[in-house]
Amino acid sequence: MLARKSASQTPHSHFVQCVNCKKTLFLADFESNLRVCTYCSHHHRMTWRQRVEATFDEGTWVEMDTELQSLDPLGFPEYAEKHAAAVKKTGQQDSVVSGTAKLFDMPVSIAVADFHFMGGSMGSVAGEKIARALERGVEMQAPAIVFCASGGARMQEGLLSLMQMAKTTAAVDKCRQNGVPYIAVFTDPTMAGVLASYASIADVILAEPKSLVGFAGARVSKQAGVSKVPDDFQTAEFVFRSGMLDRIVERRDMRGILGQLCRMLGGHLKLGALNG
Numbered sequence: 001m002l003a004r005k006s007a008s009q010t011p012h013s014h015f016v017q018c019v020n021c022k023k024t025l026f027l028a029d030f031e032s033n034l035r036v037c038t039y040c041s042h043h044h045r046m047t048w049r050q051r052v053e054a055t056f057d058e059g060t061w062v063e064m065d066t067e068l069q070s071l072d073p074l075g076f077p078e079y080a081e082k083h084a085a086a087v088k089k090t091g092q093q094d095s096v097v098s099g100t101a102k103l104f105d106m107p108v109s110i111a112v113a114d115f116h117f118m119g120g121s122m123g124s125v126a127g128e129k130i131a132r133a134l135e136r137g138v139e140m141q142a143p144a145i146v147f148c149a150s151g152g153a154r155m156q157e158g159l160l161s162l163m164q165m166a167k168t169t170a171a172v173d174k175c176r177q178n179g180v181p182y183i184a185v186f187t188d189p190t191m192a193g194v195l196a197s198y199a200s201i202a203d204v205i206l207a208e209p210k211s212l213v214g215f216a217g218a219r220v221s222k223q224a225g226v227s228k229v230p231d232d233f234q235t236a237e238f239v240f241r242s243g244m245l246d247r248i249v250e251r252r253d254m255r256g257i258l259g260q261l262c263r264m265l266g267g268h269l270k271l272g273a274l275n276g
Ligand SMILES: [Zn+2]
Pocket: 018, 019, 020, 021, 022, 023, 037, 038, 039, 040, 041, 042
């Protein structure tokens, strides 16, 4: 179910098909429109790099924590092979990338999850990068922004992956104790252990339209005996109506809204203690 929203593109094609309305789009138009369908406004998933380029000031991104490497502490069957395949496919080391950038000239600490890497699952490395990004916000005296995109905890790391929920939650608390604003953006999908830890306790929570947001997926909910749910169950719109997030933001407006929030919430900070 979680794999349903990647736009399909034939190799070497100049065209791409919207997964929602099925209309054919020029690849160049699709990319320049930030991977949002020009016919039905469906927001297709982005890689972490596309997200950074679409959101932050050009040329200001500095990646950090690149030394963190995933281990296979449980010797889980096929984990090492699957992880290696994901590294090869995406060119990144794990499902979360962390670093610093500027947003309208304001320094910010960032973590961006990428669903293309093992479903954005949170293992030890992803959790550590999220925690470091939040703690770096405290060190920098700059707002922390996390883009969420995950099916949940990484089952191949067992309890070590569930421990990341506590670690990231503690890092959020550190931001709170130091008056550093933390903004989370739910993108498609934001689920399970990620939603139940750092994602849902941000000072401000934004979401992209129609993003899948929930704890247990539809299949698990059915197994638990939930027989009837609203048509838009576990969408950003449903969650917004329930009061769990603050605003649904179109991708083209995300940079501007984040900039306003950082300026509004971070005005008391000595911005850029590390970045200068
Ligand atoms: Zn469409």
